[in-house]
Amino acid sequence: MATERPAKLRVFSLNCWGIRFFSKLCTQRYEMIGELLDREQHDIALLQEVWSEQDFLFLKKKLSSSYPHTHYFKSGVIGSGLAAFSKHRIQDALLYQYSLNGYPYMLRHGDWFGGKAVGLVILDVLGLKAHVYVTHLHAEYSRAQDEYLPHRIVQSWELLQFVRHTSCGADLVVLGGDLNMHPQDLGNRLLRSHTGLRDCYTETGTFDGCEDGHTLIANNHFTKKQDLIPFEKGIRIDYILMKGSQRVNMKCESLSTTKGSVADKPFPYSDHEALTAELALFRSEDSRQHESGNTPAVSEQMDVVTEACAVVKEGLCQTEAMRDKAMHLVFGSLLLLLLPLVLAFLPCSCSFSFSTVGLLGAVCISLLLSGALLYLLFTTHIKVLKETEDQMMLTSNDLQTKLTGCQLSGSSSSDGSPELQPRSPFKREE
Missing domain, CATH: 1.10.287 (Helix Hairpins)
Structure with missing residues (x-):
């Protein structure tokens, strides 16, 4: 039974598609994104593909009153594109750049120059230690012949290892970003099964957004239709994942996405749809049992x-x-x-x-x-x-x-015999 009323945590995630001189209408869209964030007043906003530090500084200045705490993660040739905006104080930050990220000679793809990475900000949320991660994995350019699959699997492995080894002391864990993987893709299953992170889309009580939670949709003005083949309606590759701890149980009460066009605007915020999750935090003695029940089976792992x-x-x-x-x-x-x-x-x-x-x-x-x-x-x-x-x-x-x-x-306990216990190497035999 919960000991107090649950606290709320609103998390926002968006791939901004902010490649200067290549992405369409960058300046106007950043104005719109800034207006959206200022209006909605999320607790945490996790952005990807903010490739220009100048654009980050624009957002930082525009949102200085609503998001006083920010961090921009720098890596690679043109930066990681990752940024975090928070109402809550950022105590620390850490960046890990993935070891594999495509090939430098593949200029038309360009992932190698982006320095894809995972960024961590440690926040003080109402006295709780929150580890919040933002990431962007290598794109999938061909579903049928995915030459970058091994790279994305390595990135998924390094991501899960980073989360596992840096979140041990956290009261709550949130990960947001563009994983460039479908929900049941191998890298996605690998990440969830070995970290215990839960998908807000499948866990939410209320959903308001695109069909099947798609974040890359055909109705988006900027979406290239060939990128959706053979998924004409859209695909879900952007996520907000969560995990509680022994002190805190987390529940996604609602999840919403943008739906392409924006009211009173001639174009969308980005070629991706934005995600907003409202999370409830319960400080409960029963949270240990609840969280352990969500741990995947050893055989599945x-x-x-x-x-x-x-x-x-x-x-x-x-x-x-x-x-x-x-x-x-x-x-x-x-x-x-x-x-x-x-x-x-x-x-x-x-x-x-x-x-x-x-x-x-x-x-x-x-x-x-x-x-x-x-x-x-x-x-x-x-x-x-x-x-x-x-x-x-x-x-x-x-x-x-x-x-x-x-x-x-x-097998030992099923027939009534005592269970086998490993012998401790430190116990002296009598």
């Missing part, structure tokens, strides 16, 4: 991590193949580089102008440098994939041990 490990292993094989191609390019360039040197010293070299020989040498050197850089890039990716695979294997082995222990305990 093991199945998910095994599936994820297989994806990482496949990505490792593909990256090793790309590294081998880069090595072949290096060796081929070295052989070609010998050609202009030979031509320069041949007696008949008079038939070749120095400009021709120089041009051939420049091309060979360019190929050599490109191959060397690609080799270094893929070697770094292989290290990350192998490290992630090793971590997953450790977790899988630990879960297997727990599962075996549970099975032994269950």
